[in-house]
Amino acid sequence: MDILPPKYSLLLHSAKQIVQVSNTRAQFLRGAQLQNLIVLEAKEDEGVSILVGSDGLITDIGYDGDISKKYDTSRVHRVIDASGKCVLPGLVDAHTHPVWAGDRVHEFAMKLAGATYMDVHKAGGGINFTVDHTRQAEEDHLYISLRQRLSRMLRAGTTLVECKSGYGLEVETEMKMLRVIERARRELPIGISATFLGAHSVPMYVTPEEATSNVLTVQLPFLKNLMDSGCLLVDNIDVFCEKGVFDVTQSRRILEAGQRAGLAVNFHGDELHALKAAEMGVEIGAAAVSHLEEISEEGVNAMANSDTVAVVLPTTAHILRLTPPPVRKMLDKGVVVALGSDFNPNAYCMSMPLVMHLACVTMRMTMSEALAGCTLNAAAALRKSKTHGSLEIGKRGDMIVINASRWEHLIYQLGCHQSIIDFVIVNGDIVYDKKIGES
8 A cells, every 4th residue: 555645744742832922923023012922831631732744834733632633643754752841933043144264262362351342353353354364265164164153053943044244345255155155045954044244344445435335336236146147045235334334324325225136124233333323224124223232212212113123132242341232121112122143253152042041131131022032023133024933823844842841941041052952943854853963
């Protein structure tokens, strides 16, 4: 007798909690919505299940008995017994710089001795140091290091990550970095949202206006041709809007040119100086603005009255000893807040569970706010919350399974995510099993 092919890719049953985050197809959560995340709890004598179809999308979520009655679970490819465990959406990292060569461990000592970010930058370190090494690196070398970094992120529960270029500052290296990101997107199980950041810094012996012109007349048109030919899939455009780098006017010109090329605006603003970047971002319909340590009161109000997502980065304030952005005020006023690791040679963190912990302690976020910030709201910053960021019927089967009695342990157990994450699942496929490593 012929054996029918599997109809479902995954059945996960007997869980103690399934944290859906939302069950209303909300694109993001803000204000009071953040205090009532949707969590399906096991009964005393019955756990909860989630079923993923062969297309990688969630078919149903419910109590074990209801799922077994409604579906022929004999036609499931993989089954996970999640007794006593909790299931959460795959984590989303909304801001990273993961393609580079040449670490900057020596600069950490300079910062500990009191050097500021701009002190290091002016001394030839910082971004320019990484640019030099990245320009010299072979493409395969960059890909191997990116693959290793994304693998570590995946094991820490990240299933969708934003990846920026930005350590080239000229067309050849920027495109080399984007090709590396594209290769990872095609070959690796982790989801990727690619960002063009040709305006990450002003190269040596070049004025900001000359650098702006280079991005507008050389880099962006070259990128547009590669996108139109199908060689690259790039989602976002970024610029470092900062005093001494690209001012608000220059940043706006670059970002609006990116919009005309079909890219979503997702940029660095108001990090070291209050430049009213947040207000500019809202005016042009930015998907997201990152950093915001120096956001103005007017900027907070503008973002609260828009759908532009504030991507805050706890590791940056921690490592650079900056005053954190006013996240509590932002949340209370109704700004949509997301989290990112800001992984880069200056902020070497690949763990979103650690980022959530820092956000709770240093930015006074609740655990529910932090979880929404690195699931649904982070997906919204990348304009992917229709498919990612919550466990709902019809959305992608991206999830993590933790060996803990409540989901909050993922944040509470500081630095222990490698001990409690049992499975990482992407599109219904088990891509990490703690017992055997990556599949």
